[in-house]
Amino acid sequence: MAKGKGKGPKGKKITLKIAKNSIRISFDGGLRLDLSKMGITTFPKCILKLTDVDELDLSRNMLKKIPSSIEKFQKLRWLDLHSNQLEDLPKAVGTLQNLFYLNICNNKLTTKNLPEELNLLKNLRILNLGLNCLDSIPPTLGALKELKELGLFDNFLTTIPNSVKRLPKLEKMNAERNPFPESKKEEYVDPIKRIESLYLVQEKDLCSSCLQNCQGEKDKLNKFKDTEHCPSKKLSFPLLLTPNSTAMDNQEQWRLKEEHL
Incomplete structure (x- = not known):
């Protein structure tokens, strides 16, 4: 061996x-x-x-x-x-x-x-x-x-x-x-209320079933946002830690990007 x-x-x-x-x-x-x-x-x-x-x-x-x-x-x-x-x-x-x-x-x-x-x-x-x-x-x-x-x-x-x-x-x-x-x-x-209970993780840390669930939730959230009365208003989630977003491999890069939006 x-x-x-x-x-x-x-x-x-x-x-x-x-x-x-x-x-x-x-x-x-x-x-x-x-x-x-x-x-x-x-x-x-x-x-x-x-x-x-x-x-x-x-x-x-x-x-x-x-x-x-x-x-x-x-x-x-x-x-x-x-x-x-x-x-x-x-x-x-x-x-x-x-x-x-x-x-x-x-x-x-x-x-x-x-x-x-x-x-x-x-x-x-x-x-x-x-x-x-x-x-x-x-x-x-x-x-x-x-x-x-x-x-x-x-x-x-x-x-x-x-x-x-x-x-x-x-x-x-x-x-x-x-x-x-x-x-x-x-x-x-409500998916917006649920966000504060979820967490940002890298894809490699999730099993295939969880990845599928997260993608499904992301699609639902995007559909929800498209039907809002004020589509031009960007949703803001302070201290966002959610698997509804596809995590970038470099989480620090992700955070820096969010700070400049």
């Missing part, structure tokens, strides 16, 4: 110095550790020395696993893991009692590997489970009484538990593009 054959891609090594230089002050004065889009394939152990951060962004990498040591980040209020290759989450996520935002959209999570301990996140306001491989939603998520926004789009759901649909503070639930029976289709969400 040739040397290195069969091994996965070698990701970027994150040192403690790199991690410290990636800490920013968030809009509310907290500490945000931003390691998104770094080509990381394994959870960097060095960041366990930076557990006093309030926000942790590991999105748009190639992570397959989050270790149980995530429980050391007890101050975390905001955790973004979207657009990785996660197939499960550790039970230790349930110990992050200060968490109010959890984004695990666009991964490979199945219902079986979704930890029941998620129902312990009593302060959670926003939970995004979209673009995964979920065929059902645990009724125990009905324990998240503070939840205001829930993303379930692009999964394999045929129903949503009443305990979840009747959450007392739930204001927005996006369950589009799931195989619900015709008689039980979930409430339609």
